[in-house]
Structure formats: structure tokens, C-alpha cells
Amino acid sequence: MDGPDSALRRLTREAGKLLRPYGFHGTEASWTQVAEGGVATIRRTRVQRTWTDGQQALGFGLELSATPTAWWEFCTWRDTARGLPPTALEEATGPGLIDNHGLSAELTQLWSLRVDPAHRERPARQTDVDAVRADLPVRVHAYARRALRLLEPDAYLDELLADPDPQPAVLEVIVVLLAEHGPGPRLDDAMARYRSSVAANESDTGNVVAYLRGRAVAV
Secondary structure, eight states, X not given: OOOHHHHXXXXXXXXXXXXXXXXXXXXXXXEEEEETTEEEEEEEOOOEEEEETTEEEEEEOEEEEEEEXXXXXXXXXXXXXXXXXXXXXXXXXXXXXXXXXXXXXXXXSOEEEEBOTTSTTOOBOHHHHHHHHHHHHHHHHHHHHHHHHTTSTTHHHHHHHTOSSOOHHHHHHHHHHHGGGOSSHHHHHHHHHHHHHTGGGXXXXXXXXXXXXXXXXXX
């Protein structure tokens, strides 16, 4: 019988196998798919170890990220300007603003693998293992579809634009993604809102302004 850590590794491998039909590949606990619109990544979360009455429990789940190509290009340009090495597209993990939006609590709550105190070897409780295994296909499907959906044309942008009270970080990404469509009223409005949101520190807009000018967009 597997202990909690061995059961965790086995279930992680099963998650990876379930992701392959969706086009994700990877090793250990991270799987990616590079698509035309960017890169989608599914990862196992960091393991949370807790102890109750001397018995260990492992908490873990899945997390996702979608990085539109346009945002990765901006980050690559910014890192190069700062003298930093670029990040390969398959390793990109930003902007990280809306990735889990729309996923129900049942899909985001952590699984638990507890020790079975009835056995001297202290294996993981089989009921916990079975519960995770039964839930994996549904959760993998939801996370894979969500990550890939965000890479469809303008999907990430449209969700950001739907934010009724966007913060500066959201407005920055909106500007960068809108720049892919060239100059126009929407980009002008987004840039004005971004500048207004960081008016107390106008240097924050410097990278975005320089990037847009490098793309021959008047700002």
C-alpha cells in the first residue's frame, strides 16, 4: 500500500496521462501546450502538509495559466531592455490575472490525502486516493478547456475588458493586447485609463509607452 507521498506521485502521473489527449505534455508536475495564441500550462499546486492528532495529511490541487503570445512578446522586450535573459514561450506563466475565473469551488478546492491510522505501515487512506482518482478526469477536462479557451483570439482580452473596475495591472495587459490590433479609439481609451491609474507614478507607464512606440503606435 502506498504512503501519502507515493500516492501523490502516482496520482500526479495519472493527471499527466489524462492531459495528453488535450495536447499537454510535460514531466513531474507541470504540463504545457504551445498553441498559436500562446502557451497554456497546467500544474499541480504546491503540496500543503498538515498534522492532526499526529497524523499527516497532504493537500494539493491543480492550477492553470494562459499566456497570450502578445503578452509574452512584451515581457521578452521588457526583459531584454533590462538586460535580463528572455523566457522561452513554453516557460511563460503570465499575466496570471484571470486564469481560474469561472471555475467552481468544487474544481478549485484542494484534495486531501490522509494517513490511514488503522494500518501500521501508515499508508494513504484508500478512500482519499479513490476520491481523487474519480475526480481527476472532470477537473483535468475543466482546467485544460479553460486554459486553451483563454488562448483563442481575443479571449483573454475580452475577459479583461469585462472587468468593471480594472486595476493598473489589468489595464497594462489590456493596452498590450489591444496593441496587436494597431492604433484606434479602443487603444487610445485604454492607454488614457492606464495613465490615469498610475498618475501618482508616471514612470510606471514608461515601458508600455516605449514598447508601443517601437511598434509604430502613436501614444
